Amino acid sequence: MSGLVRGPQLARLLGQWHALPGRRRSPDYLALAGAVRGLLADGRLPLGVRLPAERDLAESLKVSRTTIAAAYRELRDSGHLNSRRGAGSWTRLPGGHRVASSGLWTPIDDLDMIDLGCAALAAPAELAPAAQAAAADLTRYLGGAGYHPTGIIELRDAIAAGYTARGLPTSAEQIMVTSGTQQALDLVLRLALPPGGHALVESPTYPNALAALAARRARITTHGLATDGPGWDTDLLLGSLRQTRPRVAYLIPEFQNPTGHLMPVALRERVVAAAHAADTDLVVDESFVDLPLDGTPVPPPVGAFDRHSRVVSIGGMSKPYWGGLRIGWVRASAPQVQRLAAVRVGVDMSSPVLDQLVAVRLLADADRIVTARRRQLAGQRDALLAALAEALPEWRVTVPRGGLTLWAELDGPVSSALARAAEEVGVRLAPGPRFGLDGTLERFLRLPFALPAADLVDAVRRIASVRYDLDARRPHWREPAVIA
Template identity: 75%
Template sequence: MGGLVRGAQLGRLLGQWHALPARRRSPDYVALASAVRGLLADGRLALGVRLPAERELAESLAISRTTVSAAYRELRDSGHLVSRRGAGSWTALPEGLRVGSSGLWAPSDDPGLIDLSSAAPAAPIELAAAARAAVEDLPRYLGGPGYFPCGLDELREVVAARYTARGLPTRLEQILITNGTQHALDLVVRLIVHPGAPVLVESPTYPGALAALAGSRARIATHGLGAQGWDGELLLDTIRQTRPKLAYLIPEFQNPTGHLMPLRLRELLPAAAHSAATDLVIDESFVDLQLTDDPLPPPVAAFDRHSRVLTIGGMSKPFWGGMRIGWIRAAAPLVQRLAAVRVGVDMASPVLDQLVAVRLLDQAEGIVAARRASLGVRRDTLVTELRDRLPEWSFTIPRGGLTLWAELDAPVSSALARSAEAHGVRLAPGPRFGLDGTLERFLRLPFTLPPVDLTEAVGRIAAARFDLDRGTPRPHWTEPTLIA
């Protein structure tokens, strides 16, 4: 158990808890307990967090202490709260409410299947020409052994220059080239996280990150994201109180919610992390995919004065998932330590792939501009279709990235995914992006497919949702193995 949510912070998370129609018909204490359970189910309130004292919460919500006391009793009875006399009360889930491990969907050869489990676009047309040009560059390296644990210097220079252009001066020695962003995260976890170490992630978050951290046997805690993103005060307090060894965050167009972290929180995060001896792993996989003309805030690492920030990124999202080239930006001594860890894992990245990456990054401005324009049209198509076919669902239109995070009209995400597969649509249900069975009211919907496919997909999803209400039996759903 770890962390404390204060009365004012819980009050912000609860919002207008007593005004919802279903709750106006219930006593206040029942409505309050139901609202807290909803926060837990949605992942907006983490598990194992100590709730405020009854008096403090009563004052924050301007209700009687008796109401809060009765609500806490309801939560204890339902298994959502564990209390110790004189010590406090901690959030929990009833026994048995847990989902299986996260994973990725296996690809399918079914031509009629619309796959919305993967948030990855097709390759740009420039890729084939870049690959041919890279083959011509290859002879320069054929006379040596071909092992470059830190990556080719020419690629490291290009990546460093991209950071410098964003206002974050970076030298070649601060860059380690990896086999994709997931590999970058895995190396960082191998170096920093020991079994049993506390780590902090957002909820929801990228399933691959949860898998990497679970594989290290870390103790994972969560910071729940609301409709507007991060609660900055609560996030900073959680870091200071729980002192995680590592905090994994996605500030730019967060996967899966699409939120963009505000400037002020970026400024405060590195200092809070340093005071707690926490290393921040900042995943910038989607930083190039802004869909508005607003200027982006500076990178979190721009405010780092103590080498606490490790930034990871790669080619998969702005270019192509098959380009297994990623990178880590960190202090030069840390890069050398990561390279030493890397030698025991895979020695080095393929030289030819790195040469292709150099060629693509030289054309990045034009490629990414075309990608943004295409994604903007596809996002707008998805938004229009959802509003027309599933008006009971709610969502915030993302200002960038590849995905929309929809709140459903009921906690049926996993059941809907099973029903939708029978209609020829593969979905990534909300619980895959969280821990312990939470997020059943949510669904991640990528807008990477052509508009005609997105229109068809939403129609099929609407039919699947209708089937759930009718109780129409459907064939057995196979457990997914891949979510990208």
């Protein structure tokens, strides 16, 4: 969404704005202004877009124009709207706020904030020595221009060896190094998905993948995941591929973000066959593949079942190592890699050589580093689960077998309201609707366990305090009546 949001579009985003917490105490215009601020807070309504004219929104919401005018005035007074007479009103942030990594707007002076909006670990102790050693390695590259569009050969060899060890024979010619996994996805979509093309994604899914698809103006179809069991419904997923025949399908088969599901072997084979029959390219995000917990065996890569160059795998260093090391990669056929390199020169020339040399050093010590990360994450996950069971026993959480996140089903559709309230007590959350397309998933919340156990326990205590405060302010959530 960019430029202008029209009345019917904003009405769909607002949904049942009358039912927001505190609605019974607030006039219509205050409830509407609060709902718009909520859309801005969780990223569903972008900054810098022009809101509908008062008459247009009044007709779409079936309220008076006076109510809309008063709501817009309230938003201007709180710093969330900038209006010019005769030109319109644009969304903005109030002074002293910024957009955080989670996409939520937050005060600048948030030094005591516990950030549960970001599923990423702090750097391992081995990173600094690896960087020092890489600086010495850099000498042999200084005589050249420093441009390596597909990556330096040492790193491509190391990445290829990792795929081969997992059961997918790979050569360096099938690897392109990128500046992070997000760039890998962007480049693949530039090559495989024409503007306005059709894409299939899981729901819920990674928000930045949705942003990359939006940049291509993609028409997106979703396949819903279950909260428990294997997650993917085989018949529904394969049926979606056959019926919609998307140009691209984006999947996260290993410890899916945000649900933590692990795709079974049988489905991996069948989804590749269905994609080939539907003339669909599978973009497989393997960001979390190195993080199985509790000894969980990881199935062979989806690409191991590919016989027709339908699978393009992407991955990177951000999750098992450190997000500040901007190293990602694409694994595809050698001709596809060359086409991706040609696309890349319109974006950037190559990834930094020094970062690549650091990655080579870390991958050489991967067994020790990643094994320690898994032990760390298992302990932090268990601490988070225990804290939730004690403080919020009504929430349902499936224990993930790997990755970095829990996907919690709440005791009411209050995810966005809870995220706004949690900011007030120093906890940043990514509410469920950020992981979907249409403002649904309000009963869900992603909770990463990347922080130290003490911080996670403290965060849950703070969340619980504001969760029960919401109960005091909102109408009781009732089961819908059955009408026969």
